[in-house]
Amino acid sequence: MRQGAAHMGEVEIESGARTLSARLSELDSRRFVGRVAELAMLERCLEPEPPFQVILVHGPGGIGKSTLLRELGRRGRGHGFEVFALEGRDVTPTPDGIESLLAPARTSPRPLIMIDTFEKVAGLAGYLRRGLLPSLPASAVVVIAGRGEPDTRWFEGSWEGLVTELPLAAMAPAEGLELLAAQGVSDERAEVIVSWAEGSPLALALAADAAGRDPSWLPQPVGQTPELLRPMIRRLVEDERGAVRWSALAVAATARVTTRELLGDVLPDGAADAFEQLQRLSFTEPLSDGLTLHELVRRALRADLKLHEPDRERDLRRRIVDHLYRRACEGEPLLVIDMADLIEDPVIRRGFGWRAARTHRLDDAWPSDIPEIAALMQARGLGDLWLLAERFFLEAPEHVAVVRDSEHRPQAYLVCVSQRHAPTWVEQDPLLGPWLTLAQRESAHGDSVLWHSSVDLSDDPRAGVKSMLGMGGVLRCGVGNPRYAYLPTNPAMPNEVEFARVLGAEHLSWLDYEGEHNRILCHRLDYGPGGLLAAIRRQVYAETGLVPDGVVLGGIDGEVVREALRNFRLPHELARSPLATGTSPEERAQSVRELLRQTADRAFGDTDNERLLQRVLIHGYFDAVPSHEQAALDLSLSRAAYFRRLRAAVERMTATITSAVAEPGS
Numbered sequence: 001m002r003q004g005a006a007h008m009g010e011v012e013i014e015s016g017a018r019t020l021s022a023r024l025s026e027l028d029s030r031r032f033v034g035r036v037a038e039l040a041m042l043e044r045c046l047e048p049e050p051p052f053q054v055i056l057v058h059g060p061g062g063i064g065k066s067t068l069l070r071e072l073g074r075r076g077r078g079h080g081f082e083v084f085a086l087e088g089r090d091v092t093p094t095p096d097g098i099e100s101l102l103a104p105a106r107t108s109p110r111p112l113i114m115i116d117t118f119e120k121v122a123g124l125a126g127y128l129r130r131g132l133l134p135s136l137p138a139s140a141v142v143v144i145a146g147r148g149e150p151d152t153r154w155f156e157g158s159w160e161g162l163v164t165e166l167p168l169a170a171m172a173p174a175e176g177l178e179l180l181a182a183q184g185v186s187d188e189r190a191e192v193i194v195s196w197a198e199g200s201p202l203a204l205a206l207a208a209d210a211a212g213r214d215p216s217w218l219p220q221p222v223g224q225t226p227e228l229l230r231p232m233i234r235r236l237v238e239d240e241r242g243a244v245r246w247s248a249l250a251v252a253a254t255a256r257v258t259t260r261e262l263l264g265d266v267l268p269d270g271a272a273d274a275f276e277q278l279q280r281l282s283f284t285e286p287l288s289d290g291l292t293l294h295e296l297v298r299r300a301l302r303a304d305l306k307l308h309e310p311d312r313e314r315d316l317r318r319r320i321v322d323h324l325y326r327r328a329c330e331g332e333p334l335l336v337i338d339m340a341d342l343i344e345d346p347v348i349r350r351g352f353g354w355r356a357a358r359t360h361r362l363d364d365a366w367p368s369d370i371p372e373i374a375a376l377m378q379a380r381g382l383g384d385l386w387l388l389a390e391r392f393f394l395e396a397p398e399h400v401a402v403v404r405d406s407e408h409r410p411q412a413y414l415v416c417v418s419q420r421h422a423p424t425w426v427e428q429d430p431l432l433g434p435w436l437t438l439a440q441r442e443s444a445h446g447d448s449v450l451w452h453s454s455v456d457l458s459d460d461p462r463a464g465v466k467s468m469l470g471m472g473g474v475l476r477c478g479v480g481n482p483r484y485a486y487l488p489t490n491p492a493m494p495n496e497v498e499f500a501r502v503l504g505a506e507h508l509s510w511l512d513y514e515g516e517h518n519r520i521l522c523h524r525l526d527y528g529p530g531g532l533l534a535a536i537r538r539q540v541y542a543e544t545g546l547v548p549d550g551v552v553l554g555g556i557d558g559e560v561v562r563e564a565l566r567n568f569r570l571p572h573e574l575a576r577s578p579l580a581t582g583t584s585p586e587e588r589a590q591s592v593r594e595l596l597r598q599t600a601d602r603a604f605g606d607t608d609n610e611r612l613l614q615r616v617l618i619h620g621y622f623d624a625v626p627s628h629e630q631a632a633l634d635l636s637l638s639r640a641a642y643f644r645r646l647r648a649a650v651e652r653m654t655a656t657i658t659s660a661v662a663e664p665g666s
Contacts, residue, residue: 032071033182034175035064038166042072045141046079046112052164054133056154057145059168060283060294062202065145068168069114072143081112081141088117088146095127102132111140118146125151129159147283170199183208189218195460198359200296248274250309252284252293253301254316256341256354259290261327264640266319314544317342321540326647328533329566330628333480337471339536344543347502350495352536353467356403360411360465362472365393365400369410376410376457384515388431389415389453396423399452401472403465412465415452416473418482419443422450431513435486435522438511444576446483446531449474454488466495474532481531488513489521500525529578530559561654564592565621579657595657597622603656604649616642617649 045052057065073083084105091097098121105111113136115121133142144150154163171179176194179201180186185193185208193211196219197203211217251266252258260275267274275291278284283294293301305313321342328335340352349355370393377386392400392415399422403412417426419439427433432452439448451473456466474482487505489496500507500523511522527535560578567573571589574580579595580588600622604614616635620642625631632642 032067033178034171035068035071035168038068038168039071039075041166042068042143043075043079046076046081050141052162053140054142054144054154054159054163056150056163056165057143057168058147058149058165060285060296061147062200062294062296063168063170064201065168066116067201069116069143069145073112073114076112076141081110082108084108084111084113086113086115088115088120091115091121093121093123095124095131098124098127099132105140106135106137108137109139111137113140113142115142115144118144119148122146122148122151125154129153171201171204172199176204179204180208180211183212185211192218198295203296245274245277248278249301250305250312250316251320252278252291253298253305254313254342255320256338257288257290257292259288262290262320262323265323266316317540317544321537325533325537326643329481329562334475336474336480336533336536339533339540340471342540343536345502345539347495347498348539350464350467351499351503352470353464354471356464356468360403360405360468362468362475363402363404365397365402365413369393369402369413373410373413373457377455382455382518384517385453385455385520388429388515389413389455391425391429392452395425399423399476401469401476403468403472405458411458412454412456412469414454414469414473414476416454416477417450417452418477418479419448419450421478431488431520434511438508439484439486442484446529446576447479447481448484448486449477449479449482450486451488481533483527483529483531485525485527485532487523487525489523491519491521497521528559530563534559561657562650564596565617565650565653568593568596568621569624596653599653599656603652613645613649613652616645617653620646620649 042055044050045055057068059065069085073085076083082105084102086098086101091101102113105113128144133140136142149167150165153159154165173191173194176197176199177186177190180190180193183205189211193204193207197207207219247267248263251263255262258275258278263274278291283297284291285294286292292298302313321339324335324339324342328339337354340349341354343349343352370390373393374383374386374390377383399415399417401414401416402410405411417423417432417436419436422432422436426436429436429452432450435450439450442448451469454466454469454473456469458465474480485505487496487500489500491497500521503525505523505525508522508524513520513522528538530537564574564577564579567577572585574589574592575585577588577592579592581591582588600614600617604610616631616637619625619635620628620631623631625634628642628646629639632639635642637645
């Protein structure tokens, strides 16, 4: 910022001149909407006895910090303040640079100082606390806006009584609609745009501009609007791109959650410091045991990656799903959420997605839910179906999950059981009882998850709450990797029928439920020998145009072998394996054990490396070791070295068994 440019246009306005600066300010003021609570708090700080005099505004890029500061400046002048606005990008990051710009504020009777994009000059924070701010008039109010959370030293010593923070979150849908209306978009497209923008004022503004230029324009699914998203990339990322490797940023744009382990496994040239680099970016935030990009940035980067580097994008998705698949199979079933996030088919994502978790949560059922959900179901003409579901709410709430919005209101619910964890009285349930009987009769082929109910109460299919019910049922029922899913399909809901069709579910018409007012179709989905985890992996591979390891040979594929190794010490699971022979469960389980032992004896050579691969396999799967981590310690191997050799050993076993199946007698 040039010397003398700290004042915010008030000279031109006071002199009566009609300047471009005044015109811009008027337009900006007319377009400003929302942030009612935030502005109310800031205006209290403009009163004669303010509760705080230093306000630290923070939030991710594109969330509206600059717009909020401009509105505050206009209101500050109305309260008699002289406004000094600094842009961090234009300030020399030295004490002298900021001193020269703010020197006039020391002699102002009521200065309102606003420093935007503070992350560019964050190194001056100590100087501001020690030198500049203490020298300002006692009437001064200082607002500092940046992407990162404020340094804790702002709340130490004598500052804690004067300083507060003001985090900016996503705009509420009602505010988003108001913002679009202020920019001339108030037709039927507005709600679609608000849902697409997910509370980002920057995304809303860009979409409003596109909609204003083209009356037929509508935002497309993620990855299909790179031209609109590219300004977001420039605005949010370019300033910080130099602080992190592009390959690591590409991984974070593709994976729902990025962990150190994922980076180390996915990046071909390692990731010694990549995670720490990502952590330092202002548009990342912690999630689970890793981090995630701000959703707006992630969408923009991923769209750009798919457009300009499609081969890299496909390869990253393959590497990421392989990493997640391995960890999920080794005992981290929650990673099924991250695996499903890599699927792009919009129909499948409607049934198995977690995107709505940014605004909703999956929760236990509360007693207060019963009358509220009952009224909603009656209003939708689904009262007879509710009478069947109500018993689960009352007698088996552990089989119920409710999706709630930020106000804790129920927006959807599911009732789900597995063949091994169903209440005894379910056999008499007119809808689920016959399904459970079939699942139990065919249990030798694998576990089943059976949805009794999967109901969206939100009246807004774009909210995506229905998709949480699919994954929520898998997580709720206690079966980490089911072979079959029984899906209640309402023929009056085209999306439900389409979902079953796209997934290839079989309609078991003799198990359809005929209620007094409603009909529910029974669709059974067979995920295949590797269960849900393998099915998700196959879908991701298919979308990237690749074929997963272990092509089916004579009905036996690599996943069958890997599943048998994982279940080596679980006789009831081994008995279900397609590798099993014999009649009784004991005979079938023993036949698989013998096959695996014999294969381990002949699949490896006599070199030191071959013998080590064999030892890793035997100790990791055949011996009674509590975990793979313990097996690595026993073999004096690092975790990374152990898992690298374990994967190689499993691939050797897979190749040996599948080739034997393909060529009997070999």
